Structures are given as structure tokens and as C-alpha cells.
Amino acid sequence: MDTDCTREELRVPALPAGTRLLHIGPHKTGTTAVQGALFAAKEEMARHGVDFPAHSRHPMEAVLAACARPAMMGDPVPTERHWRRLLDQVAATGERTSVISSEFFADAEDDATIARIVEQLGGADRVHVLVTLRPLTRIMPSQWQQYVQNGLRLGYEPWLEHMLRRAPYDRPTPSFWRRHRHDRLVERWAAATGPGRVTVVVVDDRDRDALMRTFEALLGLPGGLLRPVPETANRSLTLAETEMLRHLNKEFRGNELPEEFYSRLVRHGAIAHMKNACGPTPRDVKIRTPQWALEAASGIGAETAARIGSLGVRILGDPEALSRVPASGGQAGEPRLAPEVAAQALFGMLTAVAATNGTGKGRTVHRTSSKELVKVLGHRCLKRLRLR
Structure with missing residues (x-):
């Protein structure tokens, strides 16, 4: 096992020029922050020989x-055209170093799919896989509220019961363990590229800049080039906000409303506007994980760390952090x-209706000013009154 505890103790060498760094997440391990920083710095990175295609x-x-x-509930169905477009963008980088980041790569179900993705991105000789990990105890509450944002109706503790105590542990969210049984995730991708082309980073929540510095080191970029970009639209919901949405999900499903309404009015309307307009306060109750679940998750984390340590991949950070039981x-x-x-x-829901034209397509609420939304809503109300 090749383990680097900190960059101060052992400098992380840059990957060879021409490498295609593939960051596969998984979810809730700092992916949004990394993607925002990479996208914001893409022009500056290009001047240093690194492309964000x-x-x-x-x-x-x-x-x-x-x-x-599948897409998020109610969103348009992804097509091969989307993937081909990204492959063309990657191919256009030629022999330059490039970086691609998406936590949804962790959702690849089988070895054949992973092998095809690696081959299409340039093959095992060029692709280097980066996996970012956090303890399950930190991931579970964040992942549950994210599932609720995609229509889940089950409460947190019943969901934990299903994930940790009810075999085969794949209902009602079968993607959870595909993403977050991290040893198996690393093993699947290492089989496609070889363990020498996989780096696992255990994210240190006490040092939020460390992950950016690791990306800079691997890509051969100057220190400090990657900076976090504020992203309120991706913040986690509080317990009260999640419970409000969960009960709305029950009503939505109970009344058999079309799923595209959920995407347009709930996720990109009510929730997006609420996230942007209101931030959590010290008075808000956070999602609380019971002690039995913390201990169970920590036990899985210990098994995960031991298994990853035997795979021959490079590990940056402290693997023991994956098994600590929080206080x-x-x-x-x-x-x-x-x-x-x-x-x-x-x-947010009202303005999502106002911002949507007659074809069912429209801008998301957080990209439209409140003044413009109110104006559109007023015009539509007047129009309906005239029709009546």
C-alpha cells in the first residue's frame, strides 16, 4: 500500500503529461466544490497545459x-448523443493533460461498462482514476436528504434500517451501496485501469483546501490556482426542510402527478429558490444519525479501509478516518x-410556473431575477383574466 498522510510529509508527484484524470466521486465527497473550482479556472489551467473539456x-x-x-426524477432522459459530445471534447484535447469530474461515474454497475468508459476515454495507458472518500457517518445524512430531493418518501431512521439492517440492503435506494461500498467501487475501477493508475484521497473535513491542493499537485498546477466557488444551490437541506419536502413527495406520489412537474416546479422551483434565498441558521436542527447507525457505518468503514489498503492503489490521507465513530x-x-x-x-414554485413557456421548457428559477419573474407572473395572470 502506497500511503501519503499529508503533502507536507511527502509531496504528491504530478501525473505524466497527457494523462486523462478521471474523478469518479462518489457522491457527497466534495465533488461539487471540485467541479466548480475546475470550471472557474479552466482558462487559467489551459495556460498551464491542463484542459477541462x-x-x-x-x-x-x-x-x-x-x-x-436514469436521469433525476422528471428530468430529460440522457442519450448517447450527450456522451458522444463529451468524448469528442476529450478527444479534442489531443496529447494534453485533461481532467473530467462526475460523481455519477460511481454509478456504473458492472465491469464491462467501466472497461468501455476507460477505453473510450483513451484506454488504461492514459486514464488515471481519482476516488475521493469521506466516512460513511458523514455521507449518510447528506445522501438521504439528496434522495429526498429526488422523490424519496422514507424517513431518515427507517431508511437507515433498510440500508444497514435489512438484507439485501438495496431498497428503496439501490444506488447507495453501489456508490458507497467504497472498497468495491475502487476494486471495480482498478480492474479496468490497473491499481497503479488509481489514486484514493481520504478527504479531511478539517482542511477544506487540502482537496484542491491535491488536484493541483496531481495536475501539475501552481498552488492556489483552484479556489472554491460559492454554490448555495447545492447546499444540504436542514432536517425541517427535508421533512417538508418528504411530506410533499408523499402528496405528489399519492396524487400521481407527472414527474416532469416535480423536476420543474419542485426541484428547480421550490427547492432551488429556497436554497438560494435562505441559508441554515444556528437554530436549525440538523439531521441526527442514531448511535447504532454510527457504529454500524464505522464498522463498514473499517472493512473498507482494510480492503482498499490491500488493492495496491495509492492512498492519500488517513484511511483510519473512515472508521472513526464521531462523538x-x-x-x-x-x-x-x-x-x-x-x-x-x-x-420558487410560483415563479417556476411563471418562467415556463407554453412548450414546457424554461429557465431554472435561480437563474432568473425576482423582478423579472414577478413581471412574467403578473402578465400571465392578466392574460388569464382577459381570457375569462
Whole structure:
């Protein structure tokens, strides 16, 4: 096992020029922050010989198509065209170093799919896989609220029961262990590239800049070039916000509404506007993981660390962090949704309706000013009154 605890103790050597660095996540391991920083610095990186070939911060549709995975609830179905476009962009980088990042690569189900992706991106001689890991105890609450944002109706503790105590542990979210049984994830990708072309980074939540510095070192970039970009639209929901959405999901499913309504009005309307307009406060109750689940997850983390250590891949960071039981799973308390938060969610849904044209296509709410949205909504109301 090749383990580097910190960059201060052992400098991380840059990958060979021409490498295609493939960051596969998984989810909730700092991927959004990395993607935002890479996209914001793409022009500066190009001056140092490193290309970010995607035209957006996160080429999610392309990767979902490559992995044959469904889109988020109600979103358009990804097609092979999306993946081919990304492959063309990667091919256009020629012999230069490039970096591609998407946590949805972790959703690839089988060895054949992973081998095809590696081959299409240039083969094992050029692709180097980067896996970022955090302890399961930190991932579980964040991943649950993300599933709720995609329509899940199950509460947190019942969901934990299914994931940790009810074999075969694949309902109601079968993607969870495909992503987060991290030893198996690393093993699948190492089989396609060889263990010498896989780097595992154990993310240190106490040092939020460390992950950016690791990317800079691997890509041969100057220190400090990659900087976090504020991304309120990707913040996690509080317990009260998640519970509000979970109960809305029950009503949505119970009334058999079209899934495209969920994408347009709920995810890109109510939730997106609420996230941008309201930030968590010290009064908000966080999602609390019970002690039994913390201990179970830590046990899985210990097995994971031991197995990854035997695979021959390079490990940066402290693998023991994956198995530590945190002192607390979060504060107890009754979740209460502030009136202004509920108002912003409702306003987001209303403005999503106003921003949508007659063909069912429109801009997401957080990309449209409130003044413009109110103006559009007023015009539509007047139009309907005239029709009546």
C-alpha cells in the first residue's frame, strides 16, 4: 500500500503529461466544490497545459448516458448523443493533460461498462482514476436528504434500517451501496485501469483546501490556482426542510402527478429558490444519525479501509478516518420550518410556473431575477383574466 498522510510529509508527484484524470466521486465527497473550482479556472489551467473539456461545470447527462443510468426524477432522459459530445471534447484535447469530474461515474454497475468508459476515454495507458472518500457517518445524512430531493418518501431512521439492517440492503435506494461500498467501487475501477493508475484521497473535513491542493499537485498546477466557488444551490437541506419536502413527495406520489412537474416546479422551483434565498441558521436542527447507525457505518468503514489498503492503489490521507465513530450524530430537537423559508419555497414554485413557456421548457428559477419573474407572473395572470 502506497500511503501519503499529508503533502507536507511527502509531496504528491504530478501525473505524466497527457494523462486523462478521471474523478469518479462518489457522491457527497466534495465533488461539487471540485467541479466548480475546475470550471472557474479552466482558462487559467489551459495556460498551464491542463484542459477541462466539458462545456459545463458538471457533464451529468453525458455520464448518466455512459453508465446507462436514469436521469433525476422528471428530468430529460440522457442519450448517447450527450456522451458522444463529451468524448469528442476529450478527444479534442489531443496529447494534453485533461481532467473530467462526475460523481455519477460511481454509478456504473458492472465491469464491462467501466472497461468501455476507460477505453473510450483513451484506454488504461492514459486514464488515471481519482476516488475521493469521506466516512460513511458523514455521507449518510447528506445522501438521504439528496434522495429526498429526488422523490424519496422514507424517513431518515427507517431508511437507515433498510440500508444497514435489512438484507439485501438495496431498497428503496439501490444506488447507495453501489456508490458507497467504497472498497468495491475502487476494486471495480482498478480492474479496468490497473491499481497503479488509481489514486484514493481520504478527504479531511478539517482542511477544506487540502482537496484542491491535491488536484493541483496531481495536475501539475501552481498552488492556489483552484479556489472554491460559492454554490448555495447545492447546499444540504436542514432536517425541517427535508421533512417538508418528504411530506410533499408523499402528496405528489399519492396524487400521481407527472414527474416532469416535480423536476420543474419542485426541484428547480421550490427547492432551488429556497436554497438560494435562505441559508441554515444556528437554530436549525440538523439531521441526527442514531448511535447504532454510527457504529454500524464505522464498522463498514473499517472493512473498507482494510480492503482498499490491500488493492495496491495509492492512498492519500488517513484511511483510519473512515472508521472513526464521531462523538455526536447531531443535535436533538423538533424540526421547525421558519415561515420565511416556507414562503421562499412557495414563491420558487410560483415563479417556476411563471418562467415556463407554453412548450414546457424554461429557465431554472435561480437563474432568473425576482423582478423579472414577478413581471412574467403578473402578465400571465392578466392574460388569464382577459381570457375569462
